[in-house]
Amino acid sequence: MRKKFIYFLLNEAGIGLILAALCIGFSIFVPNFASLHNVTNIFTQISINTVIAVGMTFVILLGGIDLSVGSVLSLCTIVAGLFMTKEGVPLPVAISGAIVLSLLAGMVCGLFNGWVSETWKIHAFVVTLGMLNIARGVALQVSGSRTIFSFPKAFNEVGTLTFGGVPLIFIVAVTLVLIGQFVLNKTVFGRLIYAIGNNEEAVRLSGHNTKRYKVSAYVICGAMVGIAAILYMLRLNIASPILGVGFELSAIAAVVIGGTSMAGGKGSLIGTFIGAGIMGVLNNGLLLIGLSDFIRQIVTGGIIVVAVVLDTYRVKFSHMLLK
Amino acid sequence: MNPVLQVEELSKSFPGVQALQRVSLDLHEGEVHVLVGENGAGKSTLIKLICGMYPLEGGKMTYKGAPYAPLTPHDAIKSGIRVVYQEFNLLPYLSVAENIFFDSLPRKHGLVDFKKLHSDAERVLDRVGLNVSPTMPVELLGVAQMQLLEIAKAVSAECSVLILDEPTATLSPKDTDNLFGIIHDLKKQGLAIIYISHHLKEIYEIGDTVTVLRNGERVETCSIHDVRIPDLVAMMVGRKMESEYPFRDDIKQTGKVILSVRNLCFKGNTNPVSFELREGELLGISGLVGSKRTETLRAIFGADPKEGGEILLNGSPLEIGSPKEAVEAGLSLLTEDRKNQGLVLDMSLSANITLADLSRVSNAGLLRVSAEREASKKLSSELGIKTPSIRQLARNLSGGNQQKLVLAKWLFRDAKVLMFDEPTRGIDVGAKYEIYLLLWELLAEDKGILLVSSDLNELMGICHRIIVFSNGRITGDLKREEFSQERILECAYKEYIG
Numbered sequence: 073m074r075k076k077f078i079y080f081l082l083n084e085a086g087i088g089l090i091l092a093a094l095c096i097g098f099s100i101f102v103p104n105f106a107s108l109h110n111v112t113n114i115f116t117q118i119s120i121n122t123v124i125a126v127g128m129t130f131v132i133l134l135g136g137i138d139l140s141v142g143s144v145l146s147l148c149t150i151v152a153g154l155f156m157t158k159e160g161v162p163l164p165v166a167i168s169g170a171i172v173l174s175l176l177a178g179m180v181c182g183l184f185n186g187w188v189s190e191t192w193k194i195h196a197f198v199v200t201l202g203m204l205n206i207a208r209g210v211a212l213q214v215s216g217s218r219t220i221f222s223f224p225k226a227f228n229e230v231g232t233l234t235f236g237g238v239p240l241i242f243i244v245a246v247t248l249v250l251i252g253q254f255v256l257n258k259t260v261f262g263r264l265i266y267a268i269g270n271n272e273e274a275v276r277l278s279g280h281n282t283k284r285y286k287v288s289a290y291v292i293c294g295a296m297v298g299i300a301a302i303l304y305m306l307r308l309n310i311a312s313p314i315l316g317v318g319f320e321l322s323a324i325a326a327v328v329i330g331g332t333s334m335a336g337g338k339g340s341l342i343g344t345f346i347g348a349g350i351m352g353v354l355n356n357g358l359l360l361i362g363l364s365d366f367i368r369q370i371v372t373g374g375i376i377v378v379a380v381v382l383d384t385y386r387v388k389f390s391h392m393l394l395k
Numbered sequence: 396m397n398p399v400l401q402v403e404e405l406s407k408s409f410p411g412v413q414a415l416q417r418v419s420l421d422l423h424e425g426e427v428h429v430l431v432g433e434n435g436a437g438k439s440t441l442i443k444l445i446c447g448m449y450p451l452e453g454g455k456m457t458y459k460g461a462p463y464a465p466l467t468p469h470d471a472i473k474s475g476i477r478v479v480y481q482e483f484n485l486l487p488y489l490s491v492a493e494n495i496f497f498d499s500l501p502r503k504h505g506l507v508d509f510k511k512l513h514s515d516a517e518r519v520l521d522r523v524g525l526n527v528s529p530t531m532p533v534e535l536l537g538v539a540q541m542q543l544l545e546i547a548k549a550v551s552a553e554c555s556v557l558i559l560d561e562p563t564a565t566l567s568p569k570d571t572d573n574l575f576g577i578i579h580d581l582k583k584q585g586l587a588i589i590y591i592s593h594h595l596k597e598i599y600e601i602g603d604t605v606t607v608l609r610n611g612e613r614v615e616t617c618s619i620h621d622v623r624i625p626d627l628v629a630m631m632v633g634r635k636m637e638s639e640y641p642f643r644d645d646i647k648q649t650g651k652v653i654l655s656v657r658n659l660c661f662k663g664n665t666n667p668v669s670f671e672l673r674e675g676e677l678l679g680i681s682g683l684v685g686s687k688r689t690e691t692l693r694a695i696f697g698a699d700p701k702e703g704g705e706i707l708l709n710g711s712p713l714e715i716g717s718p719k720e721a722v723e724a725g726l727s728l729l730t731e732d733r734k735n736q737g738l739v740l741d742m743s744l745s746a747n748i749t750l751a752d753l754s755r756v757s758n759a760g761l762l763r764v765s766a767e768r769e770a771s772k773k774l775s776s777e778l779g780i781k782t783p784s785i786r787q788l789a790r791n792l793s794g795g796n797q798q799k800l801v802l803a804k805w806l807f808r809d810a811k812v813l814m815f816d817e818p819t820r821g822i823d824v825g826a827k828y829e830i831y832l833l834l835w836e837l838l839a840e841d842k843g844i845l846l847v848s849s850d851l852n853e854l855m856g857i858c859h860r861i862i863v864f865s866n867g868r869i870t871g872d873l874k875r876e877e878f879s880q881e882r883i884l885e886c887a888y889k890e891y892i893g
Contacts, residue, residue, distance in 0.1 A: 258761055258764075259757075259760050259761055259762060260757045260760050263746065266746075267742060270739045270741050271735070271739045273736050274735070274750075276718055277698055277730060278722070278750045279718050279721065280718075281719050338741065
């Protein structure tokens, strides 16, 4: 009985155990960590990475990768920001138009990534590396390398909304995680994403258009980046052609810590969410301890590796228990 | 004169199969010893034992007067026994010289001595008559040149025994002649050569001695000029019946053609292929490995591009450009390689069963989990798939159960024409029998089945009709009363003899 419980814990809770351990550890040793204010802070800090990582999970589940998310996010903020600050556009149109444009910009970039890499069988690493530069360049060109602020007041206010200490942008992020998880688990589309990640040829020979599904995953990733861009603007009230540098690495880290295999076919969005949580909690906790930015980077990097190594032991150990 | 390599009573078994049974063979210096036999006769197994791919199980070998028992392919190479496989083992982006001496690059002060490397390479290239620069990247070579490069690699180091596995399979007649000239030279230099080929005519140009294998046993060894081609074919046939085959003659044969393939052309095939499949018919496809049986099925199914010809289902032409279109039209293809092309190994049994027809267990894109569970439970128990749960991963099933799982996938799809490529390979007799019974049930539902198999007895045991492929051409169309191993093999070898 106890064995079964440990097995369940290891398998179902998985990487969540590490997050729980971190939270408990910081709560005990860092005075302000568990305060409502700080928890709200952490929620806010992880929201954007979570949303990007949701999209990234779809792509990585198919054995792909998207390095362009940071630049594309920046481009999306510029497109949305320019529209929102346009003279003479009524407020509701300005805001909803900005959201739609941001989504569209992200999806177009995703479509390009997926379609080019699938049509010419070029590794997504290369195509999205190209897109990383293209999107950044377009953002700089379109904006004249200016940062845009002075958004409508109503828009900025929405960004600060919280519900019982839970920020709106965090609610959006969690909702996307749940929707994504539903799609992966309960729909034909999700089933085929996993199957293609495992064995694309078998899926193709079972009569499916695998290219369509693969391209869709990049479009979904682009859409998530579009949403993340709006969240970013809500939170920081700026749109800039130079933001988002390194976002792709944080997102990939969240996905991988969350247990998704870089080779594809295995993983979940709940895992990704916990992965983003681990990164956020670490950053926040270490900052409260008073570690410098440099030391925090070293520790965070180390923990990413340790978490993934520990995870391989977790899987081995739970298999041993089963025997 | 003592033989260079003496093989005595080698045996090897795999689960359920005795692949090789007390086979002996003497190989002399300056001799080309030809191995012939139909698919599964034991040629490859014998070679793999000699070159250390499989450990010795029974029997012994003597090489240059000393006992020889290689544990790894590297042992064999070190002692001077080299194999050139049908699939090349070259590094495409490295130069010709680097490929030849990859294991033992000459060094000077810890760096590669390119001057010596290139002069050594030139000497070896000369020896096999390959006229290319040692610095040329291998990817730029043609097939025939790569073949010679493989031989150059083999003879570059100490080599007394050279094994060539179907070296002419992909060569043009001119390149084949050239290769034979080189084999003659190597022979004169004292090499002992084992030569495996389907091409019964060409072995007369090159061989000295011939050994015929059948069903894992040696049938005959003699000088090649003492036997004629028909004698060889006669010696190859006669594999033992391994199990009973359930042939049912109560299946209604309406004679209605369901699938008609007309002048089908695809990459690598110069002869258009045409045949017809009728309702309730189990049509066997025989032929040697490489005779384009598998490729034909794949082209029909749209798995590989088609270059011409027509496919008609129930009289109406099909436009099939992808497996998706084929499946939607009512075709299915159970591929030979179940692990890489048939199953999603790291997914559950039930996910694999429903993979080809997810619309049956979904509603507006949403999976109906309970419907899927019921359907897969039903099918897996009907097929007798032995598993603790339908949530079990496909990877954890035995070979026979995996094969049944692929079958279950296509049964779930409910296709009109089922194409099976080696559905019983590598599974035990009991599971085979169950699969045959399943085929009959399908036929009783007015479906048509195309069955590719390398097992002649199986084809003869269960098919209504057999068509035989030989080097990409259909050379035989035999009705059940015309079945005999001699007839089938005669057709299978037809394009290789003349």
